[in-house]
């Protein structure tokens with residue numbers, strides 16, 4: 468009970484999609500808790516339900532629509548329930564309001580403040596006391612440094628929903644990262660739809676390398692990552708910053724999307740295969756043992772078997788640590804939606820599976836090299852009785868131990884490796900780099 472004698476209001480937050488949505492949801496949860504809300508385990512028990520949505524593929528959009536439909540009955544039974552939708556599902560707001568009249572608020576992607584304004588409205592049911600008691604933060608936390616994107620990739624719905632790039636000033640980013648570290652975070656991932664283009668829209672045009680330098684100075688922060696990069700925007704200055712700043716992890720997410728020049732041109736990616744290959748060579752020369760991850764879309768409009776084979780061969784040649792592969796999904800409103808989506812679904816799935824099988828082999832071989840070695844693992848949580856954490860190169864490692872390792876750096880000897888994770892035995896605490 469609060470001072471008004473009524474129970475505190477509660478929120479239920481449903482999040483799907485990318486790390487940007489996860490970061491927005493964390494900021495929203497912090498804001499709601501500061502307003503006096505508490506988390507509810509289920510939508511049925513909450514006073515405020517927020518759906519933080521994704522439409523990057525049709526399957527994600529279908530989930531959102533399913534969730535919205537299931538909440539219609541709840542809202543009818545409990546008209547006082549506040550229902551808000553944010554994230555990339557929110558495009559044409561008047562149309563959405565017509566289609567889903569029972570939703571109280573459609574907020575633009577990342578517009579956390581609009582949801583907080585809705586949550587601040589007094590209701591007849593309760594009266595909340597603001598609190599500054601924020602809960603601990605995850606060991607590995609996200610900080611958005613820019614939203615939106617100025618590229619024009621022809622398949623991409625995200626830039627249509629999130630608009631042009633807007634970067635946050637460096638001092639604001641540092642303040643948020645420092646607050647997370649004060650609450651227990653030891654690793655910060657800096658997020659942007661195109662993180663490499665950070666700052667081009669700000670006075671003086673600061674760069675991502677400048678952000679890395681500034682965040683690097685936060686005491687108590689041990690690791691820094693950033694994503695997602697764009698091959699046409701990754702500068703030498705950035706590669707040098709990753710190579711020279713000890714807290715910045717040897718881990719780069721660099722989507723290639725296709726290994727065929729004609730497909731890349733039609734995707735509007737602004738680089739060709741030779742340029743991408745050259746960039747990978749320069750990164751690997753400057754940052755030894757770096758882990759590279761990539762994204763690939765198979766079955767893009769008009770992709771022939773030969774063009775798919777070009778992608779397959781490039782992946783075989785460059786041997787990524789991780790490949791996120793997706794079958795092309797037509798997104799209405801994008802330039803590519805005007806072209807025939809002519810690769811049959813079964814053929815898209817065959818190509819997706821072929822890439823998955825290849826990557827399983829490649830990642831298995833790369834990880835097997837760590838067998839018997841000692842690696843530094845930042846432990847994030849306990850999962851099914853084992854401690855779970857990541858190496859600097861973003862490899863998932865599990866180990867069993869009775870001590871409390873959450874938020875600590877463990878030195879782990881690897882005893883088993885697979886393509887997606889590893890097992891090990893803890894050998895002690897690793898030395899912390901905090902300079």
Ligand code: SF4
Nearest residue numbers: 616618620623626660
């Ligand atoms: S770089 Fe391309 S795919 Fe990525 S958000 Fe921008 S437009 Fe979309």
